[in-house]
Amino acid sequence: MFVNEAPPFKELSLNNYLFNDESLQLYEDYVSKTLGYIQKFLGTRKFYKGDNLEEIHENKLKARLVDVHSSKSIDKALQELNDLYINHAIRFHNPNYVAHLNCPITLPSIIAELIATTVNTAVETWDQSTSATFIEQEVIRWICNEFRFDTNSDGVFTSGGTQSNFMALLMARDHYAFENYGINIKQNGWSEEVNKFKIFCSEKSHFSIQKNAALLGLGYDAVIPVKVDEKMRMDTEALYVAIEKTKQEGNIPIAVVATLGTTDYGSFDPLQTIGKIAKEQNMWLHVDGAYGGCYILTETHEHHFKGMEMVDSVTVDFHKTLFQPVSCSAFLVKNKQHFQYVSYYADYLNPLENKDKERPNLIEKSIQTTRRFDALKVWLTLKTLGTKTIASYLEEVHHLAKQVYTNLKENSNFELAHVPELSTVVFRYKNSEAAHEPTHDDVNLYIKNKLYTSGKASVASTKLNGNIYLKFTLLNPKNTIENLLNIVKMIEEAGKQYQPKTELL
Numbered sequence: 001m002f003v004n005e006a007p008p009f010k011e012l013s014l015n016n017y018l019f020n021d022e023s024l025q026l027y028e029d030y031v032s033k034t035l036g037y038i039q040k041f042l043g044t045r046k047f048y049k050g051d052n053l054e055e056i057h058e059n060k061l062k063a064r065l066v067d068v069h070s071s072k073s074i075d076k077a078l079q080e081l082n083d084l085y086i087n088h089a090i091r092f093h094n095p096n097y098v099a100h101l102n103c104p105i106t107l108p109s110i111i112a113e114l115i116a117t118t119v120n121t122a123v124e125t126w127d128q129s130t131s132a133t134f135i136e137q138e139v140i141r142w143i144c145n146e147f148r149f150d151t152n153s154d155g156v157f158t159s160g161g162t163q164s165n166f167m168a169l170l171m172a173r174d175h176y177a178f179e180n181y182g183i184n185i186k187q188n189g190w191s192e193e194v195n196k197f198k199i200f201c202s203e204k205s206h207f208s209i210q211k212n213a214a215l216l217g218l219g220y221d222a223v224i225p226v227k228v229d230e231k232m233r234m235d236t237e238a239l240y241v242a243i244e245k246t247k248q249e250g251n252i253p254i255a256v257v258a259t260l261g262t263t264d265y266g267s268f269d270p271l272q273t274i275g276k277i278a279k280e281q282n283m284w285l286h287v288d289g290a291y292g293g294c295y296i297l298t299e300t301h302e303h304h305f306k307g308m309e310m311v312d313s314v315t316v317d318f319h320k321t322l323f324q325p326v327s328c329s330a331f332l333v334k335n336k337q338h339f340q341y342v343s344y345y346a347d348y349l350n351p352l353e354n355k356d357k358e359r360p361n362l363i364e365k366s367i368q369t370t371r372r373f374d375a376l377k378v379w380l381t382l383k384t385l386g387t388k389t390i391a392s393y394l395e396e397v398h399h400l401a402k403q404v405y406t407n408l409k410e411n412s413n414f415e416l417a418h419v420p421e422l423s424t425v426v427f428r429y430k431n432s433e434a435a436h437e438p439t440h441d442d443v444n445l446y447i448k449n450k451l452y453t454s455g456k457a458s459v460a461s462t463k464l465n466g467n468i469y470l471k472f473t474l475l476n477p478k479n480t481i482e483n484l485l486n487i488v489k490m491i492e493e494a495g496k497q498y499q500p501k502t503e504l505l
């Protein structure tokens, strides 16, 4: 039978889980039901419900997918999800969450996510993304300008700093091989010389440098860690020596990674000196600015970016320091020609014959195929908040870190690991009664776990010279020094409570 009239909306909506043009009302219903749960989540003044093992075991069972052969109402599923997940989720925007590089996010960025997800644009080819292409390009242009990259530069959104660093090392490897040995790795694969390629970065650089070197077939050992000075910045003298030593051993130094904002200490490697060494040696210079990159917007940290003109590529994570939801990161390259090392022309997507300047295909710059429209949230954030507000947020969290540092310095219960250059403070609780080092490790771990499990505060830990330290990562500009000192008080109380051996974690 030929149906020329759509069935009534009500009938459709009874079991209409796929979004189509008749689902508008249902979309609104779902959103308003969900909003109730979200408002409750956001309105709760604790960073975490707190955890106990019994509940964790229960939740593991609750997460199981049983009885999924037939459709059920959204209400019940949302209720279950609330009990299992939302109720137990970590509130990164809570001022007592000072653990990792998770930022509170801007409202416009959340709205942009809703739009991007609902419209469901995939930014790979023009025919799928139309003007979304220009929005991504425009955000890339904006950030390239901030880094003083000229119009010959370009970039692409990635899943995060890890992927951005991967692209940097891939380009460094392939470009060096091509320029110096005429080897086309993309086309022909491996060759002898590549086995000797070495990459230099500070010992405090992110682990993704090692991991990516391994993924690129170079191996962990291709990465030479260079020691840092007392400010946790790469020692350039040591870099020079390490490069010379590598050459004497018959190996080939191809790239240096300068970290602008190390993950633990927020320290900035001296870019200008590193740049000079890299250029003298004809090496690729990559800036890992996953954490510190957005500080280019500030007045307080602008000077750390001197030497950008020597840089070949940059990693910048908007989901760390531009107050954007995960995931949101970009990879930038000074010479856009270098994207040739990743581009591929697929018959079904972007055939070479169809290359069109007016309608670009962003896939040519990405190692992903189907890709989220992550640029939209940055675009809408810039359009609404503007860069001045964002810069003031970044300066504020840096200021908070300095205040915490000053306070801890005067407190004999604490020992500091560094002077904060960005928005982290690494320190440890020193129990004056404890006789030797290992006890300090136990106490500090105890403190971190105690605060976390009670749902009072989340502080991170890291290791320095083999010892456990605590870390504040401050990314919430609405935090206050009073609140942070209150967390310090909690740390002292937990530290006092600690009893060696008798109390188990």
Ligand SMILES: *Cc1c(COP(=O)(O)O)cnc(C)c1O
Residues within 6 Å of the ligand: 101, 159, 160, 161, 162, 163, 165, 205, 206, 208, 259, 261, 262, 263, 288, 289, 290, 291, 317, 329
């Ligand atoms: C976080 C971080 C990364 C990794 O970024 P992801 O977005 O988590 O993949 C790389 N480098 C530095 C310096 C970082 O702090």
